[in-house]
Amino acid sequence: EDKVVQSPLSLVVHEGDTVTLNCSYEVTNFRSLLWYKQEKKAPTFLFMLTSSGIEKKSGRLSSILDKKELFSILNITATQTGDSAIYLCAVEPYSGNTPLVFGKGTRLSVIA
């Protein structure tokens, strides 16, 4: 069964800290791994990763995938209170009944 495990489940940091969120997965016929940020409502797309070792970067956020060890990390540097959200990791298989398999998310709280 395809599965995604995120850690930690929750995290509290101070503004300015750097955080690393983890996502490990087991999936048949891996196609891509995606990160989403969910504040109050819609999960918003952050990154899609398909190749190992290639860092994707957007401002203070970056992510990398390791297809050999089956995990990805999401880094946020110089955190701000606006980074407070649930960060969701999902894996997309090429085939099978579920288009995206989600982890339970990491709830990040950034305090001033």
Next chain:
Amino acid sequence: GAGVSQSPSNKVTEKGKDVELRCDPISGHTALYWYRQSLGQGLEFLIYFQGNSAPDKSGLPSDRFSAERTGGSVSTLTIQRTQQEDSAVYLCASSLGRDREGQPQHFGDGTRLSIL
């Protein structure tokens, strides 16, 4: 609008009633997905439409759940004889197509369903 639109944003109903949730995908997106998010849980896949093909219903939790997509655009998720365990946020997403490489799903704001 530019994004995925869902309505209503909130729905409160009594146990045993039927409810209909609506999703209007991003224009031009051929794939449409429904998920359910319960408190403290990840997103649970429900059903997926690709163009005019018959939907993959394998994720629907019971036969009280059904969905249709008219004209390859707007979709309606129907829950019959609602139960308290159906209380959740129902999220809709769309993409350019599962057969297209590198196309992420984009989500609507969801419908928060509360069954009394």
